[in-house]
Amino acid sequence: MSSDNDRLIEALNENAGHYLKSGRLIEAGDTPFQSYEVWDTPQFGRLFRLDGFFMTSEGDEFFYHENLIHVPSIGQIDPRRALIIGGGDGGSADELFKHPTMEKITLVELDEKVVDIARRHLPKVHNGALDDPRLDLQIADGLAYVRTTAPAAGERFDLIVLDLTDPIGPAEALYTEAFFADCKRLLSDQGALSLHLGAPVFQGERVAMLVTRLRQVFDIVRPHFHYIPLYGSLWGMACASDHIDPLSLSPAEVDQRLLSRSIQQLQYYNGDTHRAAFAQPNYIRQCLTP
Numbered sequence: 001m002s003s004d005n006d007r008l009i010e011a012l013n014e015n016a017g018h019y020l021k022s023g024r025l026i027e028a029g030d031t032p033f034q035s036y037e038v039w040d041t042p043q044f045g046r047l048f049r050l051d052g053f054f055m056t057s058e059g060d061e062f063f064y065h066e067n068l069i070h071v072p073s074i075g076q077i078d079p080r081r082a083l084i085i086g087g088g089d090g091g092s093a094d095e096l097f098k099h100p101t102m103e104k105i106t107l108v109e110l111d112e113k114v115v116d117i118a119r120r121h122l123p124k125v126h127n128g129a130l131d132d133p134r135l136d137l138q139i140a141d142g143l144a145y146v147r148t149t150a151p152a153a154g155e156r157f158d159l160i161v162l163d164l165t166d167p168i169g170p171a172e173a174l175y176t177e178a179f180f181a182d183c184k185r186l187l188s189d190q191g192a193l194s195l196h197l198g199a200p201v202f203q204g205e206r207v208a209m210l211v212t213r214l215r216q217v218f219d220i221v222r223p224h225f226h227y228i229p230l231y232g233s234l235w236g237m238a239c240a241s242d243h244i245d246p247l248s249l250s251p252a253e254v255d256q257r258l259l260s261r262s263i264q265q266l267q268y269y270n271g272d273t274h275r276a277a278f279a280q281p282n283y284i285r286q287c288l289t290p
Contacts, residue, residue, distance in 0.1 A: 008039065008047075010054055010232070012202035018232035020044070020054075026121060031113040033170060038121045044230060046122055048089065050114075050165060058124040060229040061091050064196075066269040067226045069095035071277065072159060072192040072239040074257050075246045079158040080104070083150070083186065085142035085174065087163030088114030090126025096159070097129055098263045106136045106155070108145045110170065115139070143173055146182045156188045162195035167206065177213040180240070184217055190243050197223065197236035204287045207236045211288050214240045222247050223288060224277035226268075251275045 011017040023041040030036075037049045044059030056064070069092055073079050078101040084092050088109035096102055109115055115137065118126055129135065138145065142164075160183045167175035175195075183193050193214075197207045207223075214221045218240040228235040239246050249257075251271030258270070280288070 008041075008049070008054075010052065012199055012233060016202055020047070027117070029113075031111050033111045036113065036117060038117060046124070047230070048117065048122060051169070053165065054230045055165070056089050056091060056122070056125055057230050058122065061089075061125045062267040063226060063228045064230075064235075065091040065095050066266055067224070067273075067277065068092060068161060068163065068194055068196065068237055069159075070258075070263075070266070070269045071224055071237070071246050071274060072194045072241070072244070073099060074254055074274065075239075075244040075249055076158055076190050076192070079190075081155075081157050081188070082106070082159040082161065083146075083155075083157040084108070084161045084163055085146065086110075086165070086171075087161060089118040089122055090115075090130040092161050092163045093132070093135055094125070094127045094129035096161075097132060097134065098261075098265065100261055102134065104134055104136060105132075106138065106150075106157075108138045108140050108142045110139070110141055112139045143179065146179065146186065150186050155186060156191070157186055158188050158191055160186065160191070160193050162193070164195070166198065167210070175210060175213070177216050180214060180217045184242070187241075190241075192239050192241035192244055193218070194239055195237065197238055199231065199233040200225065200236055200284050200287055201233055208287050211238060212290060214238055215290075218242055220245050222278060223280075223284075225280070225284065226273075226277055246274070247278050249274065 007019040008022045009019045026038040028037045039047045041047045044057035047057040048055045080103045084107045164171045219242045221240045223238045254271035254274045
């Protein structure tokens with residue numbers, strides 16, 4: 001979580017980490033919530049950090065956003081409404097808008113500066129999604145939105161995406177069992193929750209804890225795992241639902257749904273990667289066993 005001359009260094013835990021060559025610093029500063037940096041790097045192009053943690057980059061954002069969004073949404077029939085908590089870079093919204101039936105996305109971002117940075121510096125991450133007329137952008141507290149604002153408005157969502165920083169600091173309250181239950185109450189009859197869990201090799205206790213909390217709330221919890229280059233590790237995500245099971249889809253069914261929805265601009269996700277993401281090595285099975 002520091003810079004060392006020409007290197008950007010991030011710890012994965014107290015014993016291990018990774019680095020990237022920094023390149024050129026484009027912008028840095030502090031908001032009321034966090035510090036930020038935007039770099040132009042040799043490896044990944046434009047790169048965004050918050051509080052010293054790598055968030056997203058032009059060169060590898062698809063590893064994260066495609067899997068966070070399409071693994072759950074491909075199992076839904078004509079998804080129409082989605083809620084993103086966090087996600088101010090617009091990458092998750094961009095993937096959701098690839099589903100032709102998507103009518104409205106509500107994006108609730110705490111820090112307005114994140115959206116400003118994405119608009120000015122990360123157009124290859126959001127591809128204009130932040131200015132799509134179907135996007136309802138709200139600069140607000142995601143916890144309050146889920147617990148108060150959305151229920152009062154009678155909102156229901158096919159997909160809720162927690163596109164957040166790690167479960168420490170301001171985001172910690174958004175990874176609790178109580179908050180997961182609040183999200184569940186806003187889901188439609190085919191609704192699902194999607195979120196990232198962390199690195200099972202370096203943050204095994206965190207990954208296991210979050211899966212346990214999800215299982216206390218949802219009937220179907222499917223962890224899935226993908227290598228994220230910017231994060232320097234295999235990374236866990238999860239789809240949680242009472243109604244859909246992404247593991248029930250065959251590779252052929254996934255590919256057919258992508259074709260029927262004319263979702264063709266993908267760099268990572270397809271039927272084979274969908275199915276493979278649920279294959280768990282023994283050490284992950286042991287990590288996730290209650």
